[in-house]
Amino acid sequence: MTSLQLYLNDKPVDLSDDSPIALTFQINDLSEVKNQQGNTSNQFKLPLTQNNRTILGFADDISIQSQTPYTTLQARIIQNGIEILPNAIAEINEVDDDTASITILSGNVDFFDALGGQIADMGDSTSQWSNYGSNLPWKAFDHTWDLENVANSQKNTGQDGWIYPIVDYGMIDPVDFTQPIDVRNQRPGFFIKKAIDLMIQSTGYTAKGSLLADPLYPLLIAQFSNGSFEHGLDYQNQPNEKGILxxxxxxxxxxxxxxNTGSAQYPQQGVIRFDSVLSDPSSFFKNNAYVPNEVISVEATVTIPKLLFHGHPNATYGSNLNINILLLDSNANVNLGSFNFNFTSGYDTRTGSGDSLRVNKTFTNSKLSISTTLSPATFEGLQVTFDFEGYTDAYFTLYEGAIFQVVPQNTNVQFGQVVQCERILPDMSQKDFLKDTFQRFGIICQTDVYTKTITFSSLTDIVNNIPIALDWSSKCINQGKQVNYQLGGYSQVNSMEYQTDANLLPLKFGWDQLTIYDQTLSAVPTDLIVSKFGPSFNRPYIGGTIAQITMIDDTSAPVTGPADFTISVAPRILVDQKLDLLTLGKSVTFIDGTNTPIQINDVISVPYFYKPDGDYNLCWCDMPGNSPTQKQPGLKNKYYTELQKILQNTKIIVRYFMLTPRDISELDLLIPIYLAQHNAYFYINKIDSWRKGQPCKVELVKLG
Structure with missing residues (x-):
C-alpha cells in the first residue's frame, strides 16, 4: 500500500494495509439509461491515528462539536505518482472504536452534486445553490413584462435567453388573424440550452460534446405553463420598502x-385624514393617498379601533356610514371595498323620539382589507374615504389610532413588473431538468474533474469512435468469462412517454415504445423514459400554425383584455420557429390596452411541438409529414437507434483485466475498446473494484 496515497482536504491520510481502496468507474449503465452514474470506491476503513482524527474533525468524539461528519471532504488518490482521482469527494459513513469508514466519489458525481436544489433556488440569495447570493447567473436576464419587450422579443434566440413567442393560451382569435394580440395574455419562454448553460456555469464546469452541435438543441424553449406566474425568491423576500403605515x-x-345638499363645509363624502406617518420609506404617501411610481401589487388594510356614529335609526331610511378604500385613477375612481356602519343591530344611547329620535353607537376593532394592482400609467393610488347615506343630521367621530397600511404583495408577477427568468421554468430540480434534456437527446455524459469539463455525447458518438478504439486484448487475462443476453430491467415493450393533460386527447399523444423481440424478457410493459414535460397541439395562424396551451377558461374569461390563467397543465416544451412576415406581406399588432400598439411586419416566433411541415418533431414516435409517404422522424428513431441495435441483439461480457494506474488515469469511457479474443468492439459499461496489481472485473457491452 505504500505506493497509494490518499489526501483529504489536501492533507495526507494514514492508510491501513488490511482495508484496501478499490475503485469503480462508470458513466452510464446501459441497463438504466434514465440515470447517469459516477465513479465510487468501496467503503474502506481508515485507522484512527491522531493524524486521521485531526483530518476527520475528531468524528470519533461525540463531545466535540464538528461539522466535518456532515460535510464532504476534498479527496485525491495518487498511485505510483499518478493521480488516479485528482478531484474527488469523500464522505464519512461511520466511526467505531478504532476506524472510520470512508467512501470516495468522483466523476459525474462531483458535477451532479453541485447541481442540487430547485431551479428557483438559483435566484435565492439565502440558498447555498446561489452560493448565498454571490452567484446569481439568471439575474442578467431580468426584464420587464411590457408591450415593447413582448413585441420586440420575436427575434430573440438562445443567446438572449428569454422570448415571448406567439402562443395561444386561450385568447387569440381562432379565425380572424388580423386581430391584435394582447400581450397581457402572453407569457415568456426560456431557451433550454441557455438555461443549462447557466446551470453548468454555476458549478464551475464548461460543456462540450455533440449535443452542442445538434441544431435542435438551441431551438428548444421551456414555455411558461406554471400554475402561477411568480417572482423570484429574492424579489418575494425583499424588505417592505414600498408600503406605508x-x-x-x-x-x-x-x-x-x-x-345638507353636499356643501363644501359639510360634504356627503370626503377623505379620512391620516396625519401621522409611521413608515413611508419610498415617499409614496402624498396628499393623504398612497400613490406608487411603479406597477405594484398590494394589500391595503384600514383598521379602526374606535368609531362613534350618531344618526337616525329608521329601518328604511336610517343613517348609514361607509368607510371605503378608493382606487384613484385618472380615468375614473373605483370603490374597491367598504365597511358599513349602521344601527340595524341596535345602538348604545338615544335622545328624542319620533322624527327627532337620534341614537349613538360606538363600534370597535373594525377592519377592512383589499388586494389590488396599481399602475403609474393612469396615476393609480389608494385613498381612504367616507360617505353618508340615508337620513341626514348624522355625524361620526373617528378616534385617534386608526391605521391605514399598504403592504406590497411580491409573490405574483403583474404586467409591467420585472420578470425573474428562473421562474419561467417548471418547478423542478436542476438535476431533473438536466436529466430530462439528456433523455430527450439520448445523452451520455462524462465529467473530467481535473479540467472541470463535462462532455455531452451519445451511443452514436461512441460507435463513431470505433476507429480510435483502444486495444485491450493484451490486458485481458484468462480467468474465464461470463456472457449475458439480457441487459438490466428491460421488458419486451418499453414505453417512452410524456406527461398527460386531461384536455389533450389522445392522452398518449407523442408516446412511443421501444420493442425488443426477445421472448425471454417480461411481457409486462415497463417505463423506459417519462419526460417531465407534456406535448402541445397546434392551431391555425398566419403562415400556418402556432402552439396552443389552453390555460384560460373561455367560459369565464372576458371578451377582451387580460384574463386569468385558471387551467392547470403539464410543463411544456416547444421548438422555436421564426416566420418571415415580409414574404407573406403580413403584419401582427401587439397591444396592452394602454400604450400605442406596436406593429411587427418582419419576423415573429411561431413555436410548435410537432407539425407536419416542421423541421423537427418532439414526439417520441415518427409522425406524418407533408405528404402521405413522408415521415417526420421522432426522437426514438433519431437518438436511440444504437441502443435499439444493442437491445435487439444484447451481448454483455464480463472479463477480468490487469489495468495499470496510467490506464485508469487516462480512462475515457466514451472511447470503445477492442478485444481480439472476441474480434469485437465494446462499450465499457463498468470497471468494478480496481486496485493496482490486481485483476479487476470489467462489464462490456458489444457494439454493432
Whole structure:
C-alpha cells in the first residue's frame, strides 16, 4: 500500500494495509439509461491515528462539536505518482472504536452534486445553490413584462435567453388573424440550452460534446405553463420598502347635517385624514393617498379601533356610514371595498323620539382589507374615504389610532413588473431538468474533474469512435468469462412517454415504445423514459400554425383584455420557429390596452411541438409529414437507434483485466475498446473494484 496515497482536504491520510481502496468507474449503465452514474470506491476503513482524527474533525468524539461528519471532504488518490482521482469527494459513513469508514466519489458525481436544489433556488440569495447570493447567473436576464419587450422579443434566440413567442393560451382569435394580440395574455419562454448553460456555469464546469452541435438543441424553449406566474425568491423576500403605515394622531369628526345638499363645509363624502406617518420609506404617501411610481401589487388594510356614529335609526331610511378604500385613477375612481356602519343591530344611547329620535353607537376593532394592482400609467393610488347615506343630521367621530397600511404583495408577477427568468421554468430540480434534456437527446455524459469539463455525447458518438478504439486484448487475462443476453430491467415493450393533460386527447399523444423481440424478457410493459414535460397541439395562424396551451377558461374569461390563467397543465416544451412576415406581406399588432400598439411586419416566433411541415418533431414516435409517404422522424428513431441495435441483439461480457494506474488515469469511457479474443468492439459499461496489481472485473457491452 505504500505506493497509494490518499489526501483529504489536501492533507495526507494514514492508510491501513488490511482495508484496501478499490475503485469503480462508470458513466452510464446501459441497463438504466434514465440515470447517469459516477465513479465510487468501496467503503474502506481508515485507522484512527491522531493524524486521521485531526483530518476527520475528531468524528470519533461525540463531545466535540464538528461539522466535518456532515460535510464532504476534498479527496485525491495518487498511485505510483499518478493521480488516479485528482478531484474527488469523500464522505464519512461511520466511526467505531478504532476506524472510520470512508467512501470516495468522483466523476459525474462531483458535477451532479453541485447541481442540487430547485431551479428557483438559483435566484435565492439565502440558498447555498446561489452560493448565498454571490452567484446569481439568471439575474442578467431580468426584464420587464411590457408591450415593447413582448413585441420586440420575436427575434430573440438562445443567446438572449428569454422570448415571448406567439402562443395561444386561450385568447387569440381562432379565425380572424388580423386581430391584435394582447400581450397581457402572453407569457415568456426560456431557451433550454441557455438555461443549462447557466446551470453548468454555476458549478464551475464548461460543456462540450455533440449535443452542442445538434441544431435542435438551441431551438428548444421551456414555455411558461406554471400554475402561477411568480417572482423570484429574492424579489418575494425583499424588505417592505414600498408600503406605508400611517395613522391619525388626532380624533376627527365629520358631519352630515339636516338639510345638507353636499356643501363644501359639510360634504356627503370626503377623505379620512391620516396625519401621522409611521413608515413611508419610498415617499409614496402624498396628499393623504398612497400613490406608487411603479406597477405594484398590494394589500391595503384600514383598521379602526374606535368609531362613534350618531344618526337616525329608521329601518328604511336610517343613517348609514361607509368607510371605503378608493382606487384613484385618472380615468375614473373605483370603490374597491367598504365597511358599513349602521344601527340595524341596535345602538348604545338615544335622545328624542319620533322624527327627532337620534341614537349613538360606538363600534370597535373594525377592519377592512383589499388586494389590488396599481399602475403609474393612469396615476393609480389608494385613498381612504367616507360617505353618508340615508337620513341626514348624522355625524361620526373617528378616534385617534386608526391605521391605514399598504403592504406590497411580491409573490405574483403583474404586467409591467420585472420578470425573474428562473421562474419561467417548471418547478423542478436542476438535476431533473438536466436529466430530462439528456433523455430527450439520448445523452451520455462524462465529467473530467481535473479540467472541470463535462462532455455531452451519445451511443452514436461512441460507435463513431470505433476507429480510435483502444486495444485491450493484451490486458485481458484468462480467468474465464461470463456472457449475458439480457441487459438490466428491460421488458419486451418499453414505453417512452410524456406527461398527460386531461384536455389533450389522445392522452398518449407523442408516446412511443421501444420493442425488443426477445421472448425471454417480461411481457409486462415497463417505463423506459417519462419526460417531465407534456406535448402541445397546434392551431391555425398566419403562415400556418402556432402552439396552443389552453390555460384560460373561455367560459369565464372576458371578451377582451387580460384574463386569468385558471387551467392547470403539464410543463411544456416547444421548438422555436421564426416566420418571415415580409414574404407573406403580413403584419401582427401587439397591444396592452394602454400604450400605442406596436406593429411587427418582419419576423415573429411561431413555436410548435410537432407539425407536419416542421423541421423537427418532439414526439417520441415518427409522425406524418407533408405528404402521405413522408415521415417526420421522432426522437426514438433519431437518438436511440444504437441502443435499439444493442437491445435487439444484447451481448454483455464480463472479463477480468490487469489495468495499470496510467490506464485508469487516462480512462475515457466514451472511447470503445477492442478485444481480439472476441474480434469485437465494446462499450465499457463498468470497471468494478480496481486496485493496482490486481485483476479487476470489467462489464462490456458489444457494439454493432
Amino acid at each position: 400611517v395613522s391619525n394622531a388626532i380624533a376627527q369628526t365629520q358631519n352630515h347635517p339636516a338639510g
